[in-house]
Amino acid sequence: MNTLPQGSEWTTENLVIYYDAIAKIAAEYGLDTYPNQLDVITADQMIDAYTSIGLPMMYNHWTFGKEFVTTSRSYQKGQSGLAYELVINSNPCISYLMETNTLALQVLVIAHAAFGHNSFFKGNYLFKEWTDAEGIMDYLEFAKSYIAKCEERYGVEAVMLILDSAHALKPHGVDRYKRPQKLSPKGELSRLKDRVKFIDESYDAVFAHTVDKKVVAKKDPRKLDTLQVVDEENLLYFLEKQSSVLEDWQREVLRIVRKIAQYFYPQGQTKVMNEGWATFWHYTILQTMADRGLIGPGMMIELLKSHTGVVMQPAFDSKYYSGINPYALGFRMFQEIRRMCEHPTKEDEELFPKVAGTDWKVTLDHVMRNYRDESFVLQYLTPNLVREFQLFTLESSDEHDDHYLVNDVSDSDGFKNIRMGLARQYEYGVLQPNIEVATVNPRDHTLTLVHKMHDGWPLSQYAPEVVKHFARLWGRPVLLVSEYANEKGVIERDEICYIAPDE
C-alpha cells in the first residue's frame, strides 16, 4: 500500500486524499453519515464559532461578546486546549478545520468529527427525535434576520432585555417529553420566514401595532374561575403562550430561543457517548490506516500524542482535575464493549451476557443508537473501568459538615453502587434543578414556580435573579418555592422568594 502524503503542511489536495481514505475505511466499518463539508477557518473564526455556541449564524447579543473575550484571552494565555474540533449537527454535517492545524491534526479532526460525530448525530435516537439536521441552518439564518429586524424596529435595548430574560430561562425552555407537534420543522421554518417578511413589509408602525394588539387580546387568560393548575416544565413555552404583557415580536423571540435550546438538548444528554464514539472511531480508523501503511510513523506519533492528551483523566486531587473527562470515559467504555465482544472474560460473560462474544460492530452500533449518557453508563460501565479509573464515592451531607465520607471504592462490593452513582450524575434532574410553573391565581395573576428538590439540594443564591427575569416576562408577581418531602413523608414547601416585576 502506498503511504499517503506526509509532512506537516496541509493542502486542499492532500486533505481530499486523506478524506477519501478515511471515508473508505469508515464505510468498511459500517459508519452511516450525512454528507460532509469541511470549513477552513482562522483562529478568530474558531473562537467566533465557539462563542456563538458553535452556530455560525447566531443572532447578536452582548453575552457572546463576553464569551468571545473570555475564550480569546484564555486562548492567548495558552490555557484552553482551544479544541481543534467543532462540528455542527446538520445535513450536510459541517466540521471546522482551523488553518493553523498541522496535516496530522486535520486528519484527526476529519476522522473524529466528520465521521465520528457525524454518524452519531445521524444515528442516535435523541438527535433523531429532537433535532432536524436538514432545517437548522436555514432556521438560524432567519432567526438571526428576524432578531436584527426587531432591533431596527424596536431598538437594540428592547431586544437585548428580552434576550437577557430568555437566556436566563433557557435551560428550562426545553421539552423533555414529546408534545403533539403542531408544526413540522419545515412548517416552523416557513412560519418564521413569514414573520420576517411581515416585519419587512408592514413598515407603518401604526398599522403593525394594531395587528400586534389583536393577537395579544385573544390570549387573555383572565376568564378563569379557579386556580389554574399548570404543571408546565417548559418555562419559555409557558410564557410565550400565556403571558399577557408580551408583544407579538417578543413571543417570537422567546420561541426562537427555546427552539435553539431544544436543538441543543440532546447534546447535553449525550456528552460522554458522543465524544466517546468520535474518539473511538478516530482512534480505530487511524490505527487501521497505520496498519495498512497509509500513515507513516512520524505522523502516527503526532496523532497518538494528540489523542493521549484528549483522553487524559487527572485524579480528583490533581490540580488539573476538572471533572470526569467525557472523552476519556466514553472512549474507554466503547473500547471495553469491543473487548467484551472479541475477548470476553468470565466476569464479562456473567455481567454482560448480551454483549460478550457478539459482533462488536453490530453491538456498538446498537448502543450508539439507543442510549443516552445516563442509561449508557448504567448499562455498560464495567468493573474493569471502575478499577482502571480508580473510581470512588464521596458523600457530602449536612449531617457531617466538617468532612466527606468515602462510601464506596472500586472493589466488587462497590461496583454496582458506583455505577449507579455515576449514571445518576448524568440524569437531567441532577444536571438541572427541576422547576415548573405550578399554578396561576386567576384573580390577580400571581404565579407560583415550584422547585422540586432533589435529595434536599437547594437552589443557588442566584435563583431570585432568574425569578426577576421570569417576573418581567410574566408581568405579574411570581412566587418561587422549594418542595420536598419531610421526615414523615409529608410534602412541604419553603418560600424562596416573591418578586414583582419592576415598573
Place this chain on the structure above:
Amino acid sequence: MTTLRLIVDRRPAGSKSTVNRNRLVDRVRGYARDAVEKRIREGNIEDINKPLDVSVPKDDLMQPEFHHGPGGTRDIILPGNKEFVRGHKLPKPKGGKGSGGGDPSADGESEDDFIFTLSIEEQLEIFFEGMELPNLQDTAMRDIKSTERHRAGLTSDGVALDLLRSVMKKKMRKFGSRGRLKTKLDDLEEELRRMLDERANDADDPMIEALFKQIGQMKKTVSRGVKFDPSDLRYKHFESRPKQISQAVMFMLMDVSGSMDEDRKDLAKRFFMLLYWFLTSKYEHVTIVPIRHTSDAEEVDQETFFYDTKSGGTVVLSAMEKTKEIIDERFPPNDWNIYVAQASDGDSFGADAVQTAAYIRKQLFPLIRYMAYVEVGNGSSSTSALMQAYEDAKFSHDQFGMRSVELKEDVFPALHGLFKKESE
C-alpha cells in the same frame, strides 16, 4: 466521490465578533470610561497608544440561571483513588468549597472580575464621547467635482417605484385592479429598456439597478395577486446635489516664551495632544496648523511643535497675526470651518493683551467658528493680563471658550468643557 464542495474556505470572510464585542463594550461603558480617564490622568499622554485592560465586577455581567447550590446530601463519583477505604473521612477544606456539588458561580466560570481589553480606537471613542467641534457646517470641497443623488421626497408619478409606500397606500385603499398594475409594470419595463439604451455603458448606474429591483419586486407582487390602483403608486424622487463634507482647520497656538517653564509647556503640550487625538479620531477632514510664538510667531510642523524647545520674549499678538495671514493665504472661510486653540500662561506685557483681544474680535471672529483659550499654570491669585483682557472683551460664548489648568488632571476636563456637545 469527493466533490470540490467538500472543502470550503471561510477565511476571507473574517471574524464576525465585532458586533457582539461592541455590544459588550456598550454594556460596560461606565467602567471603560473610568479606565480610560484614569489612564490619561495618571499616565503618559502617549499611553493612549496602547491597548488598555478594563476590569468589570463579575456581578455586572452576570448571566443568572437556575443551578443547584451547596447543601443537602449528595454522592459524587471521583476518579483516582489511591488509598481510601470505605468509611474514610476526608476533611472538608475551610471555606466550604464542595467537591463538585456547589454552584461555582452563576455563569460557571472564574471568581475573578471580568477583564477585557480596549483597543486604541475604542479608547479614543470612549474618551471623546460627548465632545464635538462647535458650529461645524457642511462646506463644499472646491477642488473635487462630486455630486450625489439624494432622495427628495415622493411624487405620484415617476420611474423609481417606492414599493413600500405604494403597498401602504394600497392597503389603506383596499381596492385596485390587477390589470392596471400590469400596465404599470409594462410601462416600467419600457422605461428600463429606454434607460439601458440611452446609457449603454452604465449598467451599474444605481438608478438602473434600483429600477431592476423594483420591477423584480413588482413582478413578484403581481404574481401574488396583490391589487394596486395607480393612485396608490408612489415614486421616489431624486435630486442631484454637490457632495457635502465637513472640512475643518484647527490652528494650535502655543506660547513658548521664557515664562513658559517646562511644567507649563508640558501642560500646554498635553492639551494640544489631546486636542489632536480628539480631532483625528473623530473627524475625517481636519487639517492642523501648529504655530508657536515668542515675540514673533512661526508656523512649524507637528514634530517641532510637540518636541522642540525654544524660548524668547512674549508678544501674543504675533500669533494672531500669523494665524490671519495663513487663513488669508490658504483657508478661505467659505470652504473651511476654522478653529483656533491657544495655550499660554497669560503673561504678556504692556498693551499686548488688550491689542490681542481687539484683534481677535475685529479680524478673527468674522472668519472663524470658535476659539478656545487655555491658561496653563497660573498659580497666583491674580488674573493674568491676557485672561483679564479676554474677560473684559466680553466675547460671545458661542464663539469663545476659556479655561484655566493647573495640574495634569485638569487638562482633560478643560478640553472636554471647551468642546462639549451642544445637546448635553
